[in-house]
Amino acid sequence: MASVIDSSPKSRKLADTKKLREPEFLNTPITPDRYYSKEWADREWDKIWTKTWQIAGVAAQLQKTGDWLRADFGTESIVCIRGADDEVRAFYNVCQHRGMPLVTGDEGHSDNKRLTCPYHGWAYELAGKLKTVPDEADFIQGSPCGKMNLKPVQCTVWAGFVWINMDENAVSLREYLGPIAEQIETYPMERMVRTHWVTIEGDFNWKLVQDNFNESYHVPFVHPQTKFVMEYSHNYCQFDLYPEGHARMFMPGAGPTKMLRGGESETLEMMAEELEFWDLDPDQFRGGKTGEIRAALQKAKREQGAEKGYDFSSYSDDQLTDHWHYTIFPNLSFSLKPDGNIWLRARPHESDPEKCYFDMWYMTLFPEGQDRYYSYSMSEWVDTSVVAPHEQGKYGEVTTGPGIDQDVEVWEHQQRGLHSRGYERDYLAWQERRVRYFHENLEKWMAD
Numbered sequence: 001m002a003s004v005i006d007s008s009p010k011s012r013k014l015a016d017t018k019k020l021r022e023p024e025f026l027n028t029p030i031t032p033d034r035y036y037s038k039e040w041a042d043r044e045w046d047k048i049w050t051k052t053w054q055i056a057g058v059a060a061q062l063q064k065t066g067d068w069l070r071a072d073f074g075t076e077s078i079v080c081i082r083g084a085d086d087e088v089r090a091f092y093n094v095c096q097h098r099g100m101p102l103v104t105g106d107e108g109h110s111d112n113k114r115l116t117c118p119y120h121g122w123a124y125e126l127a128g129k130l131k132t133v134p135d136e137a138d139f140i141q142g143s144p145c146g147k148m149n150l151k152p153v154q155c156t157v158w159a160g161f162v163w164i165n166m167d168e169n170a171v172s173l174r175e176y177l178g179p180i181a182e183q184i185e186t187y188p189m190e191r192m193v194r195t196h197w198v199t200i201e202g203d204f205n206w207k208l209v210q211d212n213f214n215e216s217y218h219v220p221f222v223h224p225q226t227k228f229v230m231e232y233s234h235n236y237c238q239f240d241l242y243p244e245g246h247a248r249m250f251m252p253g254a255g256p257t258k259m260l261r262g263g264e265s266e267t268l269e270m271m272a273e274e275l276e277f278w279d280l281d282p283d284q285f286r287g288g289k290t291g292e293i294r295a296a297l298q299k300a301k302r303e304q305g306a307e308k309g310y311d312f313s314s315y316s317d318d319q320l321t322d323h324w325h326y327t328i329f330p331n332l333s334f335s336l337k338p339d340g341n342i343w344l345r346a347r348p349h350e351s352d353p354e355k356c357y358f359d360m361w362y363m364t365l366f367p368e369g370q371d372r373y374y375s376y377s378m379s380e381w382v383d384t385s386v387v388a389p390h391e392q393g394k395y396g397e398v399t400t401g402p403g404i405d406q407d408v409e410v411w412e413h414q415q416r417g418l419h420s421r422g423y424e425r426d427y428l429a430w431q432e433r434r435v436r437y438f439h440e441n442l443e444k445w446m447a448d
């Protein structure tokens, strides 16, 4: 497969960690109607979903000519397919004859270099041109071939993902992402393998998901277990809000450094697997020394990375241990770790603003020469030869992992609370300003 970015370590620069100036805020009330109004959702469709860059799937799904993947957003369905010329293209997943979707299912392969409609057999070239139709001479208005072609959608392969944009006039993905594109490129994304793929059919508006991942104020209450392994206080985090509408947060990980929040034994127990992987003895941090774990891990990863099959040369020390968390407007959020990333996003439901599809993908970077190893990010063994099945269902039927499931449970309840006559609007803490910024960007896009 043609790689779009040069992933050699020398080509990658260290990520820029400069703190940005804070933007001006308008402080428009975030009223609850935007989480359930159909009128608001319809405007979002016109102004947001059909205008912004979205991930359609993972580039590894399209390795050979004829491989395709399907991505649904709201009422729309898009098919991305690798052509005979090796280009990846995207089209609306609809036949130009009488509107039948061309593909169903998440992914597949067209082995005759045609995308053929299952209804009456119109056959399109992989570049979208209608090539053959049954009974071609019977079209008294003239043959549809070469005329009734598939409708293209903007498409780019970048950072191991296939991205689409339904707006033919949209700026390029790179321009859309701004400076965070280069930061993401410090990670060898195209070498990561999707080892988890889960979709929750959520009974909540998609914005509750993005709001939640735009703040860590909830973390000690919703995820009490994390107090043993990270500095969740906003005082230790850096927040940057980009003019393009995206945001990032650096949060120190690998054991509480500034003060011991959790019990020492719990911290060491939760980190034992990771410490031992890096040849560190958890017991050496007993006696009030958990604050030394972060630096010790950074040093160990530096020294032993190569021999364990990792190339960490493009990471700064804090990328080796900390949580580099990003939100991309409107609906993507992800945490980058040296050996893998979790990507989270919600897609709009086709008709109901009080529902959405919440996707979780875990992308794992396997050490060179190994096809199975213990992922301390996911706390389980992962195997590169096993392609992640797409698990889909309601909350409780499928799991996004113990931590993220705690967030999902909140949204299921919060959606109901937003309908209460006793709730009027938000009242945000300063550390939640990424939530504010997300809504102000939303308002800006919807007004345009």
Ligand code: FES
Pocket: 095, 096, 097, 098, 099, 100, 117, 118, 119, 120, 121, 122
């Ligand atoms: S709808 Fe596709 S061939 Fe008829």
Ligand SMILES: [Fe+2]
Pocket: 212, 218, 219, 222, 223, 407
């Ligand atoms: Fe959370």
